[in-house]
Amino acid sequence: MTDVRFSDDQARVLRWNTVLWAFLGLAPEVVAAQDDPPGTRVWSSGVPIALGLAYAAARRFPGRLPWFLWVLAAGIGVVAYFRDGAATLFVASLPMFWLHARSVRDPVWLSTVAVVAALAGDLLRGGDLRANAVVSVVGYGAGTVLALTVRRRLELADRRAERLGAELAGARSELAEAHRREGAAAERERMAREIHDTLAQGFASIVVLAEAARSDVRDAPDDASRQVATIERIARENLAEARVLVGSSPHATIASGSVTATLRRTLDRFAEDTGLAVDAELDEVDGDQTTRVALLRCTQESLANVRKHADASAVGVVLTRFPEHVELEVTDDGRGFAVEDARGFGLAGMRRRLAELGGDLTVTSSVGDGTRILAVLPLPEPLPPPEPPPASEPLPASDSSLEE
CATH class of the missing domain: 3.30.565.10 (Histidine kinase-like ATPase, C-terminal domain)
Known part of the structure; x- marks a missing residue:
């Protein structure tokens, strides 16, 4: 059976509920049982103690806690059979049903079984059924309504938290996508700027020089030759810049x-x-x-x-x-x-x-x-000069040198 893991807040609530259940539900029954006849004292005090020990054992195996709740409901009926006042134990035990049950329906059934068991125990014992019935039914009704209200609010809070979490995840995804698009746009702009400042300028120069060389190739062949050489140089520089832009070479023109x-x-x-x-x-x-x-x-x-x-x-x-x-x-x-x-x-x-x-x-x-x-x-701030290494202490003379 799968163990149930509680958060820190849930564990704190369970600890306080255990303390209240022990002091307000079990302890009064054990103390009051000391005035019972010896024949029933063992049962009227032993059953609350057994319930406390059973709960402690079930807490070591959280998957078995739902089974303990049925034992608790039956134990309330046993206490009511042996002595008057089991309604106090029933009211103190109501939070146990809601905190450890597996579903919303289980606490309602458990509370119903517990109140019926308490009334049946009183009826079989021949006690004051009217007083215990009023306390048990009122406690059952008030506890059930309160528990359902609190549980409903908690469920709404959980759903709201899940919705907010989903919205937050969606917002983070949209923000990441926006950052990605912004980064891509910035990279495109950077590449366009680099191409304009390097390759485009070089190609423009090549066009101007080629036009001049074409007009001088017959009348001024020496000038045309120099212009062709310049075209070759600019073309090589453009090739180097292209390699820089695609990341296959460092800047060759900037020392x-x-x-x-x-x-x-x-x-x-x-x-x-x-x-x-x-x-x-x-x-x-x-x-x-x-x-x-x-x-x-x-x-x-x-x-x-x-x-x-x-x-x-x-x-x-x-x-x-x-x-x-x-x-x-x-x-x-x-x-x-x-x-x-x-x-x-x-x-x-x-x-x-x-x-x-x-x-x-x-x-x-x-x-x-x-x-x-x-x-x-x-200008970027210059880096601070490195700290000089600590001066080394002179080594002590060896024993052999002292002997010499």
Whole structure:
């Protein structure tokens, strides 16, 4: 038979009920039995004691507690047969029927059997049936109504708890799904931004260079050859960036440590490809991989906008390091544009990239007055220097050296 496991609250209720049953139901019967004649004293005091011992034994095997309840109902009738006042034991035993029964119907049947047994015992003994009947019936009715009410409320509370648990599980599932969708959308946006800032810019450069090489292939073969070489270089860089995006290779174009050298190479290639004058003032800036990538991508996007839209003759790039942040300023003397009318993906992508790192992007431009792009990016806090190892104590001289 399967054992019944009780929660801490249920076990606490059972302990208190056992104490009350013993002191209010069994103990008064045993004490009152001392005044009975010797012939009946053994039965009138022995039956309550036997019921207490039987309950203690049944508690060791919780699956047998329902059988004990029938023994208790019969025992109440035996006590009523030997002495008056068994109604007290019956009333004190009512909670036992409700706490240990297997179903809602069992306590009703057990209580009915117990009250009938008590009345039958009184009737056979020839006692005051009227007084005991009133106490037993009133106790039976009040206890049954109260127990049914409490049990009904507990069942409603359990159903409500189950419903709330199901709703909570559903909410957690929906939240997890929302987080998954949000993560997928963020990853798609990140990939789109990376493709726009790397592969798309490279392909745009290849198209421009290919068009120039096609027009120069007859009249200026040397220029066409240089342009083809540049196309090959950009194609290889795009291939490397594609491998980075699919996760099969680390960043080959972004060296660890200072980002200045990487930016300088990018500016030199831009000047070589476009023929524009580039004035660069670059401080040495050390940062983690995320900071270096953000600065490089902002520079590449700004230069790509100059190449495609500005029609400029000169570009200025200033990288300034401050104690807690770094500023990247890119200016050109091109045609400019109305900032409020800008709808391109590049500026929005730069702004989101910097915002994810706690930075900011400011675009200043007007038609005919060139453009100024200022990217501000906080620097990560440097790691504290490692603590020096504790100084080692000199080793004591060995016994052999002392002897020498």
